[in-house]
Amino acid sequence: MPVPFLGRLHPAEYLALVGSFLIIALEAVIRVFTLALPPFLVSLCYQASRRIFNRYSSPEQKRAENKKKSVSTSVREASDFVELCRLWGYEAEEHIVQTTDGFLLGIHRLQWRRGEEGQKVNSGPTSIKKRVAYLHHGLLMNSEVWVCLTDEQRCLPFELLERGFDVWFGNNRGNKYSKKSIHSSPTSVKFWDFSMDEFAFHDIPDTIAYILEATQQPSLSYIGFSQGTAQAFATLAIHPKLNDQVNVFIGLAPAMAPAGLSNGIVDSLVKASPSVLFLMFGRRSILSSATMWETIFYPPLFCRLIDMALAFLFKWQTKNISASQKLAAYPHLYSFTSTKSVVHWFQIIRNRSFQMYDDDVHQPMSVSTSQKYSKVAKYPTRNIRTPVVLVYGGSDSLVDIASMLKELPRQTVATEIPHYEHLDFLWARDVSTQVFQHVFDALDNFTDADHRAEEYGRYHLARNESLIGSGFTFVNHRGSESDASTIAGSNDGQPSTPRVYRHLAREDTMGNSPSGSLAGRPTDPATASAQGVRWADKAKPKDGEVGDDGVLVVKEKNGEKEEQGEKEKEQP
Template identity: 40%
Template sequence: MLLRLEDVSSIVLIILEQFVSFVTFLLPERLILFFTRVVKFIFSRFKTNDINYNRFLVKDKLQDDKLLQRIEDLRSAASFKELCELNNFKVQNHLIQTTDGYLLTAHRLNPELNGFKPNGQIAYFQHGLLMSSEIWVLMNDKDLNLPFRLCEMGYDVFLGNNRGNKYSNKHVSLSTSDPKFWDFSIDEFAMYDIPCTIDYILSYTNSKSLTYIGFSQGCSQILASVSINKDLNSKISKLILIAPATTPKRLCNWLINSIVNFKPSLLFLLFGKKILMKSTLFWQRIMYPPFFIKMIDLPNKILFDWRSENITNIQKIICYFHLYSTTSVKSVVHWFQIIRSKKFQMYHDSNIFNAFEYPTSTSIAIPDILLIYGMSDSLVDITQMLDHVPLKSSKMTVIGVEKYEHLDLIWGKNTEYYVLDNVFKFLNESET
């Protein structure tokens, strides 16, 4: 395979990041603390229009400020349970074994346990790529977290986690040090994780159906899963798709477009066959928080042309520290195949046979669907997206939000108006 100049540049940058991570890991803690103080001093010189963020930059003792202490508590929370407790919610953890042996954690917000009257309805949330269940409960304003609001309304709320992330990294026989543990893609999420989780929830609650709420890849997973498990149609009464991605547009930067075109063998050589971007956890731990959010905003701008102007800096301080969770390299290789082919297809490793496309357009028959997307989101091709859902068998409401990008729809300044209110309206209308 002949490599172009941009391909060589991409490979060099990937290797450079891994080298810098390794060297930084070897540095003594005192030296890292010194660099942190220098960065903090530099950041404190530059004020913004966000008063609370400016206070965060100059405060040495955050505990003296109730708001900033809450921001710091949410930022540094180590678990989903801790995030819920900071918002005065009690959570239960459920362990779900898939038919291929993975142990998944689903969190449950039981309305009765939290002092609310149950309404007999189930809501199941599923996160996106390189994420965990934590993404749903990170808004500083408690009332802007959709799972909490639905629990208050009486919904029995469950939040799922994909195999391989921080809450689902066990298997009945495989260790996480075994490459076989990480041999999964979107196919396994669709064939095992989603149907096993839904069946567990319905069996545990003795319910016939539930409302599914997905973000990003969480939308792709349910569409793929229903297309190959047709009985799921009767188990999902309402489907809510937030920033759905099935066949993303071609990405915005030569670097990522170059990497997308790499053969799987080269990608596995560069990233290994286990965890993708594991170094993110290291940088997250040692970086000064305002500097870390800049290091997230910058690649988001370069790779996806996201400006992140609808998310406040103080909200980013919380959210960006919970944005990343582990997944397999193969999952991302699968997405690259989808982007390159412009088809919502299963993982393809054959030079003989054509890739198998998920039969979404002929297999989905969920009665009520709500789709909310950002009109400035480079990852969502709404035309292609609508082709995957058959309008003949489903009633669909499509809402496009102007000047909103991918992450804006869960953490943006006006999510109450653009997302929560529309979700509540949809749920109320479909129940009447």
């Protein structure tokens, strides 16, 4: 029998792998012991965790917890997607999509603005006609992550709904809303035998087909978060006809082939064989005990544990998400998925290739490279014809934008928000000002699936106007945690060149000064030249200066836009 990870790991990584086995075994023992406890002892554990948190928390942390306690509690305790929407006065519909391989996916729909309830939308010649937006979640998530916010104006789906969109939400097979198949039971190993390949070959295309049939529309706009973007990359790459049904693909915190993780334990798991990972986590749902621990720990302590885990795994600080938002959203963060889908991501990271799942674990014996006889197919993402608009965080360790742009069509547009991490695109206190206009610009200018050159020209014009502050002034109608943004311009490359914009954010309300960066630029001149991006090895231009890359930096202060030079001050 071959040794599954011989030659892949260094001695220190073997120790890390053994340590991870011990941690998982310890968690399993504690979990079994906890499940055997009577309910009153579980309640005592909850009370004890609350006392521990209150004892060691600072007064500032306690005030942050109580600031929006009522709203956070309502969002945290909401049982499902429909209840979350009702908290803000919106009625959601539930639909079932049967995939071509027999899985039943629960998806959701928001079609009515307040006061429109009961009216027909996209259901015949006499109904209200609305453009369709389809939102899809990330890894180990479900559709609830889009609507579990403590301010409705920071909720992208609600804003899209108020702008006249018919908004749909997808769910992957295996998660909370899609845990059923006509061929197998979720208690069987067969049910969980899926990876991202099945998402791309079945879940996404079948969901799009259902939505277009239900709305009687020729095309829709796709907005993905994290793995939701990877699923769209894969789907559009292998289904040419779908490119004629998706008028624009907007990727928030896009994921394709993330760089290796710095954490030793996780890095050892990435390099290990799938056999080792299946031995550790089983062949069904991964990390399924997370829901149990969420019910046992006092909510602020549970949030602290999540923050510690994110810092440990990805070095995320989560400073852009308020304490009240974490209390509300973290209980909705996790949903079920297969161990195989996580193994698939580890293969992608290890091989640095956005590839299909590698089933051939034991390669043929050869003294030369095994790729001569067996090579896993990559998703042909350069074949995508749908306009691709990416918005990513400069502080997101899971995004390698330079490598991503090399694998995407040359008309791809990428915009960096330097101080943003991964989850900030869902729940940051200033997400409405930092992110939403990028989404609206793309939706407003790519309106059909013809993908004409005029649409690209119109989009880049609107994009430039928004970035320099002359075409967009955010008006806060409802009051929020949001902070105003400071925006910088773009590089002015050829239409066929990937465009990378810099979005330079000012200090947030917590006093954290986000660092500016070269806006998704490659970190070496050679790579920059290959991508058509101009390189300047010098300091970032100051406020009002135009750098060598043609970027005009504009800052907003005290309600006025201050532009140094010949331009006069304007009111926002």
